[in-house]
Amino acid sequence: MKKLIFAFITMLFVPLAHAAPEFKEGVEYSVVSEIAGSKPEVTEFFSYICPHCYSFQPLMDKLAERVPEAEINKVPVSFLGKDLGPVLQRAYGAAKLLKVEDKLTPVMFDRIHRQKKVPGSIDDVKEVFVANGVDGKDFDGVINSFALNGMISKYDKLTEKFNIRGTPTVIVRNKYQLNMGEIGSEERFYRVVEYLLSAD
Incomplete structure (x- = not known):
């Protein structure tokens, strides 16, 4: 009798063990x-x-609150905005080094996308x-320091490593896009x- 009960319970759990995951490779992530x-x-x-990055920032801010155990990083790309791309990439790196990124990133987004005041040079960024x-x-x-140049090099290598061609692009645990x-x-x-943060 005990064997029959055990067999029945085991059968109940088999569908759970083989249940399809909520998200699939090739669909929600790669x-x-x-x-x-x-x-x-x-x-x-x-x-x-x-x-799109401007519109996406509230989601990233909420994500940081929702998964406080996760390290949230931003990598500025240089390939958007033609000559302005490297300028804005350097602006983000400078904000990180000066420990004002949390303050300056919303300001930069607001000036560019709401106020339509696009900085055209490093001097404009300084202002x-x-x-x-x-x-x-x-x-x-x-702004032209060895430390910032090293950060720029790292940003470019990560952009190349993950073959980033558009923004915003989100990578989880350096494995899932x-x-x-x-x-x-x-x-x-x-x-x-959340699913990918705990995936195998």
Whole structure:
């Protein structure tokens, strides 16, 4: 009798064990590397000049609140905006080095996409930084520094490594790339990221 009960319980759990996952490779995400990173990490490739990135920022802010255990990174690409691309990429790196990225990123997005005041040069970028509390000498000290040049090189290598051709692009644990067109809603975006943060 006990064997029959055990067999019956086992049969009940078989469908659960073989249940289809909520999200599928090739649909909501693609595998872009064989080995996943060892830590929970979400990386967004973006550009200040990209209107979709501007619209996407509230979702990334909420994602940081929803998965506080994950490290949220941004990688600025240089291929958008023609000659302005490298300028805005350098602006983001300078904000990181000066520890004002949380403040300056919303300002840059707002100026470009809402106020339509696009900085055309490093001097224009400096004016934005200074207007938002950064000492001009501090800005000058980092904008062409060895440290910032190293960051720019890293940004470009990551962009090349993951073959980034559009923004925003989201990579989870250096292995999974979200297929944004297949996700469909804000809530599903969060759930896909949570699913991939714990995937094998």
